[in-house]
Amino acid sequence: MRRLLPALALLLLAVAGPLLAPHPIDQPVTLPYGPAGTDGALLGGDQLGRDVLSRLLHGGRDLVLSSLAVAALVTAVAAVLGVAAALKPALGRFVERAAEVFMLLPAVLGILLVTLSWPDGGRLALMTAATALGAPYAVRFMTAAAAPVVSTGYVEAAVAGGERTWHLVLRDVLPNLRSTVLALFGLRFVAAVYVVATAAFLQIGPQPPAADWALMIRENGPGIILNPWAVLAPSIAVGLLAMTVNLAAHALAPKVDRT
Template identity: 40%
Template sequence: MGGRRVRARFVLGAALVTVPLLIALLGPWLAGPAGPRGVSFTPGQGHGLGTDFTGRDVGRQVLLGGRSVVLAALGATALTHAVAVPVGLAAALTRWGLLEDLLLRPLDVLIAVPSLVLVLICAAVLSPGPAGLSVLVALVAVPDAARTVHAAAVEVAARPAVEAMRMYGESWVRIALGHTARVLRRTLAADAGTRLVGALYLVSTAAFLGVGVQPDASDWAVMVDRNRPGLDLQPLAVVLPAVLIAALATGTNLLLDAALQRGRKGVRR
């Protein structure tokens, strides 16, 4: 029964993730040129799904709006771990308490600040677009991710294997990345999935608030915000992008859960 549940979770997660990823990847090539604007909330007159509240073709905006969300979320997740993993490992493996404090205490201060406040502050100095949005979200996520890595690595750092590697003069890179990070790979994978979902949330929230993106950008979150006033007239302009964002986040979690459960069974065997 457990194996069937894992397979079902994997299949459902793959199905949920595939649709928004394909739209994000192929959408800009399938969207075609922009036609003349006009208000037609019902399908027809050259608009397969009708137009949104601002007169833009809903289908075309859905095809164009996924790439920025996906790229920003993936970029933010990769950047978060690129910074948080070395910082967390360095704080856990160092024998100098002062260095650990220097690495972790500033992160504690940032964790105490609400994430949306940090987003608004950082947006004031970063340029709009997926790259700037990725940096912005990563800056918010790094403190908590580094703390998670540190907490998991402290226990590994106290094991005899690490002490033996130090006695034999192994380099820090070998101890940290070659051994400790490898031992923590399941923890890091689980954290990466959590960070990706969190990044999707923050990217969508920031875009919804008009932070880090142009007000007229072709973006799923911007579509939701821009079309709220006309929700009763054209619900597809709000529902479709919202469902795609939710499918991507939910599918990612399901795939990660299935992968971790399979890995756990492999370890038991």
């Protein structure tokens, strides 16, 4: 449980951050790239003199909420499709071939294809791309995890008794994969953070003057010598978010007896 607390605390801070920001995100409070501590700006100013701390506190909420939504959708789709594929070999072969095709598509190219073909989609288009890119890996993971459960006697007895596929998936198999599903959710959240942050860094999705951690890194890169915190602070925030959630996912992963 202790390994879950840092991730929960950071997620809560990212979501509630706008309530704690000392300045508006679009209001200059110091000189461009003003050093930390000047004019009441604890982390200094960005390229327009706006408070880095305020923008940092605002910049994590959309990233976290988008990543949570993508992770939840990918996990739900993968859990149902993966278990169904393990139960139905014909469906499993089709799902596996489709997953292999999607896995060949590079992440950045997939994001560009979706966002450019849906120019008004904004963050929704980015989330759609992240979901489509993450689902193939998750489906194969869940298919492999469900295979030992599907081969157990009570599932075979339920199949022989004529139980419908949806009942087998939701009532007989998935309840025995709770820890696996939770671990998958954590891993897909980390992957979604990387995809959404990469897209924002490439200015696909949130646009200036929006406060976004990845966008802050891109915008303030030229002034890293003048005020390193304008780049280091959002970089550390993204790294800590991914690391703490990854540790939490590892803590939730099913324990394997290696004796």
